[in-house]
Amino acid sequence: MTAAASRAHAAADSIATVEAFFHRYRAAVAQTPAVADFTFGNPQEMPLPGLVQALKHHAEPKTVDWFAYKSNETDPCTFLAGVLSDELGMPFAPEDIALTKGAFGAIKMAFTMLLEPGDECIVPLPGWFCYGPMLAAASATEVPVPLEPEGFDLDLNAIAGAITERTRIVVVNSPHNPTGRIYSREALQALAELLETKSAEQGRRIWILSDEPYRRIRFDGVEFTSPMAVYPHTLIDYSYGKILLAPGLRLGYLAISPQLPPAERAELQRLRFAVQMADAWNVPDAPLLYALPDLERETIDIAALERRRDRMLGALAQWGYRMTRPEGTFYLWGRAPGGDSATFAEDLARRGIHVMPGTVFDRPTDFRICLTADDAMIEAALPAFRDAARTPS
Ligand SMILES: Cc1ncc(COP(=O)(O)O)c(C=O)c1O
Structure with missing residues (x-):
């Protein structure tokens, strides 16, 4: 007998490794x-x-109502419909936009909108560690499906093999956390064909949730295609937390596809407000909504990020690290020297350098570096990476 509901325990179980790492790291710093x-x-x-x-x-x-309750206000929704139409090349209407507390809020909204209790949601492995607890809170089941081991492309055979009659959502996260992979239009097209076939076979629609908070953080001129461009049954979640590097400001949106069959598009548009309200008034705070057009013009220095990526990759390669070359995001992902990321991360932590062990991504051999650091920090850290590679414990 427990005081709390089973879904609260399931959410806690799902995030336990990350939480334990977080507390260890906070205590260390x-x-x-x-x-x-x-x-x-x-x-x-x-x-x-x-x-x-x-x-x-x-x-x-x-005005007197400056801080009144806000929902999907006309001005920011119209503004975002225009921005998205230009950026993604689809004719979004203001009613296709739901203003949410970051990507977290938009993901939560998609789960409330689409999932029945017991439904399954396919997520990438390795992948972001918060889908699991959020699915648990929705009384749904996370089904991690490995990406291709070398290039971290979508593995369509693995996805096809994981689909059951309970599969309702496939999460596509591009650019991908933690590998920085951006999926090509062809790869997304192939996924779309698979999901069309499977949805028809099962008589139940499988949706894509396109988790795109890193959409504008790309390197080397790599192009971005949203799965929504090739699969109408897609919802997009976005956050300004990454491009502004301000995740404590909760501003994002969920976008409904203009290419959905009209009746389904209208149904989702109609449900927006109720779902946001039921999800604890899942709307950004009023000043963020007014600030949106100004914030839309702001961005972190992506050229500087690219330079840091190259500096770090160059240095690590010379000491034998096997890292992926991210096409986007602010992460580097690679193999921990010695193949045990927990021991490696602890070794680095003793030297004052903190990275994320792959254990938190269910990939214990690998590790992640988050490059939201300044140049001085990177230079200061490099000798420790060199020494840790020499003495894999
Ligand atoms: C892949 C992915 N999706 C969603 C989010 C949530 O973004 P936000 O905190 O800006 O809502 C994150 C944040 O780390 C993420 O990495």
């Missing part, structure tokens, strides 16, 4: 300040001046 912190995607430099300016400006009330 409380004791000895980090030389370099490459763990979670948090800012290590002062926020963008344009972001601060916009927040200050829009926090100042101009």
